[in-house]
Amino acid sequence: MGQRLAFDARVLLEEVCYVFHRVRARGWHHGWVHVKTCAINVGVRVMNRCVRNPRVSCPCCGWQGYGFYWVDCGAFVVPWVECPHCHAHERWRLMRLFLDRRPPAFIKRDSGVVLHFSPEYHITSFLEALPNLRCIATDYTPHMVLGRGIPGVQADIQHMPFPDACFDGIFCLHVLEHVPDDGMGLAELRRILKSDGEAVIMVPFMMEWPGTVEFPAPDPDQFDHVRGYSPLDFKERLVGFDVEEIFPLDVMSPAEAVRHQIPLDSQIIYLCRRKKV
Ligand SMILES: [Zn+2]
Incomplete structure (x- = not known):
């Protein structure tokens, strides 16, 4: 006592x-x-x-x-x-149901390599349980990729140290809002993604904002984000991708959304495939 x-x-x-x-x-x-x-x-x-x-x-x-x-x-x-x-958090609860119920194609491949930005335990642990996939962690800050139990590469998403078309899957959740040039970061994701690969992208949204706003400097009131994304125009930034938007009700019932306390409007998964050229 x-x-x-x-x-x-x-x-x-x-x-x-x-x-x-x-x-x-x-x-x-x-x-x-x-x-x-x-x-x-x-x-x-x-x-x-x-x-x-x-x-x-x-x-x-x-x-x-x-x-x-x-x-x-x-x-x-x-x-x-x-x-x-x-x-x-909400996005990991949604992601878990998405991966269980409507997984991207690369999850079911006989073999594949997945790049996971800012590796989050709830996704890493899911991927580690899949013997067919090899997962590589990456982040701008070294402590995010060291000692995570999976191979890690410290890297800037705007200048990735990987060859073209080398990943079957990419997880990039709540990363782009920290990247000074998110267009360059997205171009790098396209470059390193295989032609039949898929990138899973999520960002936090400012739900009331009519458009995305660039901040003059990292905003300490917004977790040092460099911009606030609006759900009304984020998809326009995914240039060069065929984009499938997945909302909570695409992977769960309304009753489940209440039970798992997942907001219906602010949590959107963007499943991106390289556009055929
Ligand atoms: Zn839990």
């Missing part, structure tokens, strides 16, 4: 220090967002322990409960995002 109290006191002290530093660095609003997020998640945690009939479940790990945790996004908080057990 004493150890538990000491642990709780240390966690509380760390949180107070974090809020203090955040208020100093970013202002009162950012401190308030963090305090609000923590308070809400304490309530969600209590409900997850108390409620006998689970109303949500995670397709990545099977966890069931009252609700997913809310996520502190700096200037704002997003509800019902993170699985308390495996930490899967």
